Amino acid sequence: MTAVGREHQRPLVDDWRARAACRGMADVFFPPGATAGSAARDVCQGCEVKVECREWAILTVTADEVEAGTVFAGVSARTIKRWRAQRFGTQVRPIDHGSYAGYEAHRRRGEAPCGECREAYNAYNRAANARRRMAS
Numbered sequence: 001m002t003a004v005g006r007e008h009q010r011p012l013v014d015d016w017r018a019r020a021a022c023r024g025m026a027d028v029f030f031p032p033g034a035t036a037g038s039a040a041r042d043v044c045q046g047c048e049v050k051v052e053c054r055e056w057a058i059l060t061v062t063a064d065e066v067e068a069g070t071v072f073a074g075v076s077a078r079t080i081k082r083w084r085a086q087r088f089g090t091q092v093r094p095i096d097h098g099s100y101a102g103y104e105a106h107r108r109r110g111e112a113p114c115g116e117c118r119e120a121y122n123a124y125n126r127a128a129n130a131r132r133r134m135a136s
């Protein structure tokens with residue numbers, strides 16, 4: 001994580017983003033191109049607007065952010081997305097990540113499958129191809 005010094009748009013006086021611990025760290029806060037990981041989580045740890053950030057993220061999280069592994073309020077965008085589904089009743093069934101069915105569920109939702117699901121999907125196809133080769 002690097003602080004690139006790019007200021008966000010000047011916020012309103014009462015905008016919680018003005019008090020964000022990650023303010024100015026363009027690669028942590030408000031993606032695109034956000035990076036994830038423990039560094040981002042550390043920044044969130046002592047942030048005084050964590051609750052506001054979490055609520056905002058639940059309302060706005062995108063599939064791209066899930067794919068990028070973006071961190072909001074100390075948790076992954078994937079977790080945020082799950083909370084969103086729980087709260088709003090859509091996509092009630094959580095994706096079984098790391099499975100063939102998970103891969104298909106990602107696709108049905110119009111999002112890029114996560115790495116684990118892609119791996120499971122590829123492994124499934126490899127096994128299927130091997131079976132076909134053995135049968136012929």
Ligand code: SF4
Nearest residue numbers: 020022044047053073
């Ligand atoms: S909780 Fe984390 S991501 Fe949210 S504003 Fe604070 S530092 Fe930024």
Ligand SMILES: [Zn+2]
Nearest residue numbers: 097102114117
């Ligand atoms: Zn997945």
